[in-house]
Amino acid sequence: MSFSFLFLLAIALGLLYALWLAFRLKGIPVKDVSELENSAHRVDLSAFRNLVDLGEETFLRENLDAGEFRRIQRQRMRAAAEYVRRTAQNASAVLSLGEAVRLQSDPEAAEAGRKLLDCAATLRLKATLALMMLNLRIVFPGMRLSLGQVIDGYERFSSAAQRLTQLQGPYTRPVSATL
Amino acid sequence: MRFTAFDYAMWVAGAVLHLTIVTVMARRRLIGELPVFFSFVVCSLVSSVSIFVVLQLAGYAAYFYAFWIAQGLLNLLIFAVMYEVYRHVFKNYAALQRLGTLLFWWTGSVLLLIAVVLAASSPGSDASRMMTGLITIERSVRVIQVGLLLFIILFTSHFKLSWRHCVFGLTFGLGVYAAFQLIAVSLRAHIGPNANAIWGKLSVLAYAAGAIVWTRYLSIADTTVVEVRGPQKAELEKWNQALTHLLYR
Numbered sequence: 001m002s003f004s005f006l007f008l009l010a011i012a013l014g015l016l017y018a019l020w021l022a023f024r025l026k027g028i029p030v031k032d033v034s035e036l037e038n039s040a041h042r043v044d045l046s047a048f049r050n051l052v053d054l055g056e057e058t059f060l061r062e063n064l065d066a067g068e069f070r071r072i073q074r075q076r077m078r079a080a081a082e083y084v085r086r087t088a089q090n091a092s093a094v095l096s097l098g099e100a101v102r103l104q105s106d107p108e109a110a111e112a113g114r115k116l117l118d119c120a121a122t123l124r125l126k127a128t129l130a131l132m133m134l135n136l137r138i139v140f141p142g143m144r145l146s147l148g149q150v151i152d153g154y155e156r157f158s159s160a161a162q163r164l165t166q167l168q169g170p171y172t173r174p175v176s177a178t179l
Numbered sequence: 180m181r182f183t184a185f186d187y188a189m190w191v192a193g194a195v196l197h198l199t200i201v202t203v204m205a206r207r208r209l210i211g212e213l214p215v216f217f218s219f220v221v222c223s224l225v226s227s228v229s230i231f232v233v234l235q236l237a238g239y240a241a242y243f244y245a246f247w248i249a250q251g252l253l254n255l256l257i258f259a260v261m262y263e264v265y266r267h268v269f270k271n272y273a274a275l276q277r278l279g280t281l282l283f284w285w286t287g288s289v290l291l292l293i294a295v296v297l298a299a300s301s302p303g304s305d306a307s308r309m310m311t312g313l314i315t316i317e318r319s320v321r322v323i324q325v326g327l328l329l330f331i332i333l334f335t336s337h338f339k340l341s342w343r344h345c346v347f348g349l350t351f352g353l354g355v356y357a358a359f360q361l362i363a364v365s366l367r368a369h370i371g372p373n374a375n376a377i378w379g380k381l382s383v384l385a386y387a388a389g390a391i392v393w394t395r396y397l398s399i400a401d402t403t404v405v406e407v408r409g410p411q412k413a414e415l416e417k418w419n420q421a422l423t424h425l426l427y428r
Contacts, residue, residue: 092339122274126422
């Protein structure tokens with residue numbers, strides 16, 4: 001059997017498996033916000049802020065030897081990552097309401113639902129980025145890393161493309177929509 | 180090529196399923212919401228009937244060309260349906276829309292590249308160059324369809340985005356159809372003309388399975404949530420601020 005045949009078979013079976021998983025997840029609908037509140041993870045925001053506080057990190061860096069600092073910093077980042085993971089789960093739980101919130105007949109409730117979803121989506125995205133950053137810092141505890149620069153760069157690139165689109169007229173709109 | 184009673188039965192079943200989907204969509208007022216999918220179903224029905232008529236009146240050679248022209252048009256429409264699914268899934272999540280769109284187009288480009296490499300690396304087992312070319316194109320198209328559907332499902336699963344029943348059913352049916360089509364066309368390309376019968380039957384069964392899924396899901400009404408309270412949003416906003424601080428510090 002050729003490699004390409006096995007490869008194609010694998011991606012087709014992969015899609016069927018992913019569909020099966022999606023079907024199983026879809027089979028557990030959440031119908032009420034109170035259901036979410038019961039399953040939500042409690043996360044201590046001030047403890048999290050303390051773990052990722054730059055002043056605290058500088059203090060530890062200056063007062064501990066390099067090896068000890070790395071050990072402690074790894075533990076702090078692991079704990080912070082756990083908090084972010086739980087927050088991501090909470091945001092995902094809200095996202096799982098999705099269309100059910102938006103489709104409400106009362107326009108005010110539908111608008112509130114839309115805002116809630118938007119907020120949860122932003123949080124879920126940031127949690128993904130934060131987890132990537134924290135995992136990097138678990139591997140390299142001494143590293144100084146800010147994802148803000150990357151995000152800013154992306155935002156600048158994206159809005160520049162949007163401006164370019166507006167200057168060029170309506171025919172290029174789909175291009176800027178992809179950024 | 181000879182057509183058996185099974186082929187004719189599947190043809191009729193396919194047409195009945197198409198008509199059922201059209202009726203369900205009209206009754207549930209889904210035509211305006213899923214116009215591309217509706218066009219796909221109608222085109223599929225029209226092409227199915229036309230190909231049948233061509234086979235009866237003009238013979239196999241005309242049928243061959245009619246089949247592949249229809250297949251090409253339907254494949255283009257499937258891509259448009261996938262984009263419609265994608266738009267429906269992301270329209271409520273402005274924050275994820277840009278990232279999703281960027282990744283969608285990148286995935287499409289990478290899949291196109293993979294399809295080209297696969298096409299170039301496997302010479303095909305047919306004596307007819309035209310048939311080899313058609314099968315290679317068909318397989319490449321299926322690779323891109325399967326890959327893009329896989330991307331949509333993985334992305335939505337990762338962020339646990341919710342689906343409307345009809346949009347999920349549309350994706351599910353399309354996924355079943357595309358995956359089995361890919362298996363069928365890969366078998367045909369690998370084994371050669373001896374696999375023609377398997378290819379034909381698997382393709383028809385794949386489409387029928389997809390159509391059954393579409394009919395089932397298009398008939399289900401969506402549920403709505405009873406209430407949304409303010410404190411929940413306030414809690415999420417606090418976390419948003421904390422993570423922004425972490426990412427920008």
